[in-house]
Amino acid sequence: MLTHIVFDADETLLDLRSAVTGGLEAVLGRMRQLDPAAAEVTLGDLESDWDAVFDGMSAAPVAEIRRAALTRSVARAGLDEHLDAIADLFFERRYALTRPFPDVLPALATLRRHHTLGFATNGNSRAERCGLAGEFAFEVYAHEDGLPKKPAPEFFGAVVAAAGVAPDRIVHVGDSPAHDVVAARRAGHRAVWLNRAGLPRPADLPADAEIATVTELAAVVAELSAG
Template sequence: MPVPTLLALTLDLDDTLWPVLPALQRADQAVDVWLRQHHPDVARAWPIAAMRELREQVAADRLDLAHDFTSQRRLTLQHAFAACGIAAAPVDALWEIYFAARNSVELYPDSLPALRRITARWPLASLTNGNADLQRIGIRAHFAHHICARDSGVAKPDPRIFLAAAERLGVAPDRILHVGDDPEMDVAGARNAGLRTAWINRDGQPWPAELGAPPELDLRDMTALADWLDAQHPAVGTPPGT
């Protein structure tokens, strides 16, 4: 059976274009520094590790917010302040501090050159469970659409978020290549929704067999993706045989 022509791509963000852990750690630290300056009692009651545990508890208690990390974090701050007898938590100010640090990401060196090559020829939609802000990160212009779990009401690996992306792109699922680092969220999720799959496997891990068939593409980085796209799909307008 011939493979349908690829018409668009969807792309995961965290740990695909940049390592997310350093940014999340800086964000937790920025909040802690602010609390120690402005609300030392709250900072003493909720050091970084305790605040993380509280957020995990909020996530466990509020499964209805599983797709919405932003609301989980804002609720965590409200709980932390309430436990210290402060009903009106400065959630907006703290969220801004957290969000600015969370978006101070450092792209992998291959990400931006590959994005430029890919988006010169293919419509691209970001597809994330996280709350990265492409405008703040400075790469918004590369994306035709931005699909996130918070807006969609469901998170990867739910097939519905992939189908929502296909609808936004105006392209059938089997004409879309989804690209991401997470075997379950990205590869299995996209495959279950009928998309083609590329695994960005920066550490060269073996494919987890319990997730079924391996992805169509197992790639070391974004450069490998751009190379594959160039090789498979010569530039539009290139005469055959050239």
């Protein structure tokens, strides 16, 4: 019997990619206001600054990774002294633009009738800042109280503690095969892979089910509960 449904945030419930793009466009606009020479800097450059720092910092808080990326970006136009203001601008736009995918709020309303819902993220998408205030019975954020990110077992231990039920009563739902399926299964949860983009399913992915929208989840969870 599955009693709890726990959701990943970014790219599962929240359309983060377009929000990040909007944040970076605002950064680029401000850089060009501050120095016309920044006209040569492109959105692709700013995106590559994230890629350049991510691998060396993947366990760090996302806000720190973003600041490191923006440090490289402002340096492209000699605007290092404006880093704090530009980082503030990025986060203001990123949060203002981060909203649930259209299928999310109706699906959560349906699922809540029979299940307790939780929110569990490695990122810095606070539910209340991203259009999801009051939607969840509990929220788990990596880096709060030193909690390591998924796929660490400790992260899922915190989810179990917050849920207050045995791991096998929980189904974890998310877009990351490694974090939301493999690691969740290893922690004793059921796992549903949300594949919004229609990507090829990774070989040997131990998902209990695969869905393309969260609208499909109620039927899938009913089936897993019965099985």
